[in-house]
Amino acid sequence: MRRVVFLGPPGAGKGTQAARCARERKLPHIATGDLLRQNVESGTLLGRKAKAFMDRGELVPDDLVIGMVD
Known part of the structure; x- marks a missing residue:
């Protein structure tokens, strides 16, 4: 692919x-920003982990974003 x-x-x-x-x-x-916001708003496990990075102004690690795509 x-x-x-x-x-x-x-x-x-x-x-x-x-x-x-x-x-x-x-x-x-697939827009990663949209994907991150959806997971944070839905309160998924990956969304909660991503939110911790976002709240600190850090980049969300690739493995978390890839987990949201999978």
């Missing part, structure tokens, strides 16, 4: 381009 990742600073248009690419190619669009 091919994966495409959009990287860039805030406001660069990553979400816009990813949504467009997903729509045109009928691919899933």
Whole structure:
């Protein structure tokens, strides 16, 4: 399976381009920020762990984000 990742600073248009690419190619669009917020709001175990990092202004570790995608 091919994966495409959009990287860039805030406001660069990553979400816009990813949504467009997903729509045109009928691919899933996974936005990690949205995924993190959903898990935190739902109070999942991974969301609670991620929230601790977010509250300290730290990056959420990759293994937590990957766990949310799986």
